[in-house]
Amino acid sequence: MTARVLAPATIIPAHLYVERSADRQLKTVIDEMGRPGYILVSRQMGKTNLLLNMKRNRSMDLVVYFDLSNRFETARKFFRNIIDTILEMSPELFESAAKVIDGQRRGDELEDSVEYDRHLRLLLKSANKKIVIILDEIDSLIGCTYSDSILAQVRSMYFSRGNHEIYNNLTYVLSGVAEPGDLIKDKNISPFNIGEKIYLEDFTRSEFDEFVSRAKLKVGSSVSDRIYWWTDGNPRISWDICSEVELEIAAGKDATPLLVDEIVDRLYYQEHDRAPVDHIRALVEGDASIRNAIMSIRYDRGNFADDRVKGKLYLAGIAKSDRALGIVIKNRVIDGALSERWIKQLEDSEPSALTIASEAFSAKDYVKAKKYFAEVFAADVEELVESKRIDYASSLFYSGDFNDAIDQYELIEAETVDERIRQLCSLQAGGAYLALKNYQSALNKLQTALVGPDRALVVSAKLNLQVAYARMKVQEYRSAAISLSEDLIEQIQSINEPDQKYLLTTALANASLIYSLYGNKDLSTAALERARSVAPLEFMPFLLVEGLKRSDEANEKKSLLAEFVELVTDNRLKLISDAQSPLGLTKLVLSLAVVGLATYADDQFDSFVRVIKDKYYQPTSSIVSILIDLAEAVETEDNSPGAVLLLRAESTYLTSDVPEFERIRLYRHLANSQSNVSAGSWGMKFLRTLNAHCPPDLLGEQDAIVAANFMVGRFSSKRSELAECFELWRRFEDTASEKWPEWGMLFLYLQMQCALDVKNVEDSSLFASKIISVSEKLEMKGKAFEALAPFLNGANDHLRSIKSVQLKNFKRNDKVVVKYKDADPIVSKFKNVEGDLRSGLCTLIGRS
Incomplete structure (x- = not known):
């Protein structure tokens, strides 16, 4: 059998490559070296082969290709990779330059862009030829922290030609399915508007015929016509259909237009899993604006004004521009894959955002409800009738967005003419203020809710008022709090409602808390025992933990814990949020019970944690991650009880198969939760593990905060350890300064002070200069100025003192x-x- 010519290939062999107008345009751009070329094209159009073909044809130039989907941790590593790749391409040509670059990298550490700029010019001078840098797949930079730096550097090089004539021998070619401007996150940076756009179009008919000829595909004109009729010259689809025709001919079949139709059906319509149809259908499924645009193209020839949607269609490979017809579907293969019937099925099966939100709210999926209500609210407030607006506010409340919930409740409260709605909004806003620990505002709102017409809402307002009085711990409210509790309990006992036991349990539990906070232990115990005697099953875990907190006897604590373990193990109790029911089984309640087991009933600890894992966590969750999660839930409690769980996680469950990010998370919490003395070893473990396993791009603000607090502690007590701390932190310094300049200033200030301690003027001056540089990125006003001014003042004072010393060495006429x-x-x-x-x-x- 003759070897296949059109075997599947990612890189098209030179003998099969057909040049298009884009090849000629790209050649002109590079020959002139005037502006960077930017190839804007949909996927599967052959852009990578276009670039590699250009590289093959420019043997007299040094052409370097980079696939940006291979990401680097920092801009510095990205830029250095470009320099290193150029060096490796011609080691003899750049032998002396390589030595200079290596020496400068080992010496003073320059800013990323400054170092790259300097070394690029050095290479250009050494090469004495044109250098073309290809940056392919630039859309991979979306979400990358240093995309701004890359595009700013490319632009800067062209504007630097006035100062550095050598840059006339350098150009860039960028390629991707996103506009470069879309990659710039910082809106203060000038848009990337200097590129020469190159549009890679489909094969013309003559180019398609040349491809068939090069492929030695022995077919008649009717078969060629039929393939082109289906593909309209799309390179990827043309290759795949021709490849299948080649296989069928080799198997002894006659090449006919009917055979082409059968191949198209098999490749693209039976499974829909072949490029580019698979990618295009996925985009259409997830984007209603694209679906609407496709239908608009079919019925009124693309008569829609949204250029953003037009750009989506082009970059998705769905549509193209036709001089006579305007915007049209790209070819018949894609048109058939995006049939009206299929799109209608998608539309018919897709409910409106309001329907989705309402269904999610009814199912108590408040996070989802919040998302879809917000979509409707943003699009058309009038569509949200008052009841739906309340559901939206409640979704915010129950998903923990208390400030936004307050805004919505107060807006409805001000606009409604319904007294009951006004009362409900006051009640809910009061509850949100309670959750935010703004007790005075909560008190004001709840007292307003007391005078509304709905008796049930009045009872709920009183229940919340009990909590507000208890949390305020203000002696002047003592009589009001106790009187309210007694009246409320009596009032609830007199009603005969299905939820009476829930209301009574809540009132008694709140009364127990009030008595406890105001120092009456006997009444507190009595109210809590009464609450347990009437409580529904789902409130029992909370009441057992309340008893655990109030008890002073170890045996009583063990008994309560045993009951808690049995209750949770033997019953299907849901884990709920505090906003949904403060007396339910919340993560805080569960966490306090586990802390109690670690302290008073250690023999039950391991087995119960595994019960929790099975009931409330994903099967893939490690015990370490569960204990960290539970420890985080009790961080607001006094005396940091979560530290018990963190220490147990480290001593018992931190095995070699625990993922490194969980190890980092554990050490971070331990360094943050222990005393200054005991935190030392955990802080060093945290920094060492972070340095070894965390890419700088993934550094979180909590990492920076804990590292800063730890180093401040070492600065006050053990400065001898700071040198290692700074060394471990160095790879995160740029990221921290970029993301959180205030923390960056603190790290630099500590290093400046340590350099001053050992009289290292050079290093202390460097850190002082960096402090000033970072401060320029901040708005030094108000509290920010108060907190950061000492760092900035210290840096300026130090530089002034150095300058004064330097200037003393000169005489007036020097x-x-x-x-x-x-x-x-x-x-x-x-x-x-x-x-x-x-x-x-x-x-x-x-x-x-």
Whole structure:
């Protein structure tokens, strides 16, 4: 059998590659070296092969190809990879340059872009030829922390040609399915608008015929016509259909238009799992705007004004522009894969956002309800009738967005004409204020809810008022709190409602808390025992933990814990949020019970934690992650009881198969929850593990906060350990300064002070300069100024003192070289520039 010509291939062999207008346009862009080329094209159109073909044809130039889907941790590593790759391509040509670059990397650490700029110019001077840098798949930079740096650097190089003529021998070619401007996160950065756009189009008919000829595909004109009729020159689809035709001919079949139709049906319509149809259908399924645009194209020839949607259609490979017809579906293969019947099925099966929100709210999926209510609210507030607006506010409340919930409740309260609705909104807003621990505002709202017309809401307001009085712990409210509790319990006992036991249990539990906080232990115990005697099953875990907290006897605690373990093990109790029911089995209740087991009933600890794992966590969750999660739930409690769980996780369950990110999380919590003395070893373990296993891009703010607190503690007690701390933290320094400049300033300030301790003027000056640089990214106002001003003042004072020492070495008539901002250096007598040097208007370079 003859070897296949059109075997599946990612890289098209040179003998099969057919040049298109884009190849010629790209050649012109690179020949002129005027502006960077940017190839904007949908997937599966052959852009990578376009770039590699260009590389093959420019043997006299140095063309370097980079696939940006291979990500680097930092901008520095990204830029260095470009330099290193160029060096490796021609080691003999760049032998001396490589030594210089290596030496500079080992010496003073320059800013990422400054180092890259310097080393790129060095390579250009050494090469004495054009260098073309290809950055393919630039859409992979979406979500990358340093995408701004890359695009800013590319743009900067073209604007630097006035100062550095050597840059006329360098150009970039970018390629992807996203506009470069879409990758810029910082809106203060100028848009990337200097590129020469190159649109990679389908094969023309003559180019398609050339491809068939190169492939040695022996078919008649009717078969070629039929393939082109289906594909309209799409390169990927044309290759795949021709490849299948080649196989069928090799198997002895006659090549006919009917055979082409059968191949199209088999490849694209039976399974829908072949590129590019698979990717396109997935996009259409998930984007209603694309579906609407497709139907618009079919019925009114693309007569829609949204350029953003047009861009989506083009980059998705769904549509193209036709001079006579306007926007049309790209080809018949794609048109058939996006049939009207299929799109209608999608539309018919997709409920409205309001329907989804309402169904999610009824199912108590408040996070989902919140999301879809927000969509409706943003699109058309009028569609949300008052009852749905209350559901939206309640979704916010029950999913823990208390501030937003308050805004919505107060908005409805101000606009409604229904007294009961106003009462309900006051009650719910009061509950949200309670959750935020804003007890005075809660008190005001709940007292307003007491005077409404709905008796049930009045009872609920009183229940919440009990909590507000208890949490405020203000002696002047003692009589009001006790009187309210007694009246409320009596009132609930007199009603005959299905939820009476829930209300009575809540009132008695709140009364127990009030008596406890105001020092009456006997009445507190009596109210709690009464609550347990009438409580529904789902409230029992909470009441047992309340008894655990109030008891002083170890045996009583063991008994309560045993009952708790049996209750949770033997019953299907749901784990709920505090907002849904403060007396239910919340994570806090569960966590306090587990802490109690670790302290008073250790023999039951392991087995009960495994019960919790089976009932309330994913099967893949490790015991370490569960104990950390439970410890986080009790961080607000006094005396940090969660530390008991963290220590148990480390000593018993931290095996080698625990993922490194969980190990980092555990050490972070231990370093944060222990005393300053005991936190030392955990802090070092945290920093060492973080350094070894956490990419800088994944650094979280809590990591930075704990590291900062730990280093401040070492600064006060064990400065000898700080050198290692700084070394371990160095790889995160740029990320921390970029994401959280205030923490970046603190780290730099500590390092500056340590350098001052050992009289290292060079390092202390470097850190002082970096502090000033980072401060320029911050709005130094109000509290931020109060907190950060000492760092900035310390840095400025240090640099001024160094400058004063330097300037003392010069006499008035000494000739010095100074530089004013962007101007060229000048020679002047010291007495003429001393004032400018001291005020920072110019920089001292040295003696003349």
